[in-house]
Amino acid sequence: MAYRMDIEITSLRPDGNFTWRVAGAREPKGVVEASIVKDLAKVGEVVKAEVDQGLDGVSIVALVPRRDRQSGDMHLEIHGGRKTIAGVTTTLAKKDAKDKKGRRGDKRGPSDKSNERSDKFDARKGRSKRPTGEVSKERRPNSSYQDRLKVASIHRDALLVSLSPQEQPIAEHLIEGGMPAVRTAITNQISEAKKLGQPPILEAPLLAIAERLLPSVRLAIWRDRADACKAAGADAPLRDLRSLVSAVPSRGEDEKALVKELKGLLDVKVKKIVDSWRESLTKSFESGDLLQTLELASSPPDTSASIDQEFLVRLSESVSEKLHADENPEKWITLVESAASSPVRRQVKPKGIPDDPTGEAQKIAKKYSGMIPALAPMVGLRIPPPPRVPGGMVVVSRRPEKKVEPNP
Numbered sequence: 428m429a430y431r432m433d434i435e436i437t438s439l440r441p442d443g444n445f446t447w448r449v450a451g452a453r454e455p456k457g458v459v460e461a462s463i464v465k466d467l468a469k470v471g472e473v474v475k476a477e478v479d480q481g482l483d484g485v486s487i488v489a490l491v492p493r494r495d496r497q498s499g500d501m502h503l504e505i506h507g508g509r510k511t512i513a514g515v516t517t518t519l520a521k522k523d524a525k526d527k528k529g530r531r532g533d534k535r536g537p538s539d540k541s542n543e544r545s546d547k548f549d550a551r552k553g554r555s556k557r558p559t560g561e562v563s564k565e566r567r568p569n570s571s572y573q574d575r576l577k578v579a580s581i582h583r584d585a586l587l588v589s590l591s592p593q594e595q596p597i598a599e600h601l602i603e604g605g606m607p608a609v610r611t612a613i614t615n616q617i618s619e620a621k622k623l624g625q626p627p628i629l630e631a632p633l634l635a636i637a638e639r640l641l642p643s644v645r646l647a648i649w650r651d652r653a654d655a656c657k658a659a660g661a662d663a664p665l666r667d668l669r670s671l672v673s674a675v676p677s678r679g680e681d682e683k684a685l686v687k688e689l690k691g692l693l694d695v696k697v698k699k700i701v702d703s704w705r706e707s708l709t710k711s712f713e714s715g716d717l718l719q720t721l722e723l724a725s726s727p728p729d730t731s732a733s734i735d736q737e738f739l740v741r742l743s744e745s746v747s748e749k750l751h752a753d754e755n756p757e758k759w760i761t762l763v764e765s766a767a768s769s770p771v772r773r774q775v776k777p778k779g780i781p782d783d784p785t786g787e788a789q790k791i792a793k794k795y796s797g798m799i800p801a802l803a804p805m806v807g808l809r810i811p812p813p814p815r816v817p818g819g820m821v822v823v824s825r826r827p828e829k830k831v832e833p834n835p
Contacts, residue, residue: 431491434476435614436468444471445486451611459487467492471621552704576667577653581724582647590640601644609637616635647674653685660692667702701732708734717746722767735768743774752779763791767798776801 429824433450437460440654441444445464448456459476467490468474475491583602587595602609617628653671654661672689675682704727711719719743746766750759759781766775766799777799789806796803800810 431477433473434478434487435473436464436470447476451607451614457485457487463487463489465490468728471618471724473618476674520637544723552618553725561617564778576652576655576659576664578651580651581654582650583644586643586647594636594640597633598644600641601637602648603642606634606641609634632650642676646682649674649676649682650685650718653689656692657685657688661696663692663696665693665696668696697729700728705734708738712715712738712742712745715750717742717762718765721746721769721771723760724771725765725769738819739771739774743771746771747776749778750779754781755783756783756785759788760791763795764801767795775799777805782803 433452434447437446437448437456440447440458443461445461447459447460447532477484477488477491479488573611574624589597590598596612598608600612604611613628614629617630619627620628649671652667656667668689672693673685675686699708704723708720710724711723724739724742727733746762749762750766754762767770780792780802783789792802793806793808796806803810
């Protein structure tokens, strides 16, 4: 597969060929023939190359010639008469008192048709549209991460103070962007030194220092974030708690104690979110909003969240009762689409398919007959088999063999 990328010509080999690497990185790297380089690049320059990715690695196919910018000022010369054109001014007319009441003195205010449309039932969502500006708190996504974690730099500052003056700039780049930031800074310094005619900068010793400092930098960053989550307590963002608990750069005694406290905060926060989700699930079901109930059941907030089996049976029965032949086709389609992605899809047993002149209900029934098996016989299809058991094993029911008595 051929594509383009920026490479740096690093050195000239004794056989006349050149060595290269990706600009700002250490790998991939390789050798490019002198016939390809020609006069298009020199040692230390970064050029764009066409490369080919194969089984043996990355190979340079050709170098893209640089586009030389035209020297001199670029300007357009306008020929013609020098006529003076008066400027254009704009004056906004003041609104009259009648305009506030509507056009042509209409005192009814906004159009009644827009209000009628907003009050109409939205068949795709299964409920009336909400008034403008109103946002449901129950359906609002988890906004805990919107309040950014305020992280202090106590441990990072302490690390920088403990380092030598030669190591501090490298550690600062590691804090900002890790090893890629260090390699980019080294490449910029090398090119700057060449422009100024200064001695070349050795890259290997600087990278060795960066790799030696990297574990300490990671630990300092983790400690600052962990202390911020600990100070935030119950208001700590869920995403930060999970990332801190799952990725610990060191296993010292202090880190183990801190991780234990963070796990406690995470468990409390997850339990609170799961309890709130179950409460919303029950409220939406009791209010008769089956679409919202199916949507909540399809998207649990955590892998530990589970639904009571009795509740699932009641939900599947309610959905089955709504899917009858006399139902509005649009409502029926919307409910089938929501049930197909819910945990009760295999327990739902529709009572019938509405007579839809457009044929859309029959198409939807065929489309989701694999997810809702009870729809298959209604559209003339065979009931699909149950899903496979995790691990690739197929459950096969073996019937006992009948004994055949010999004829006398």
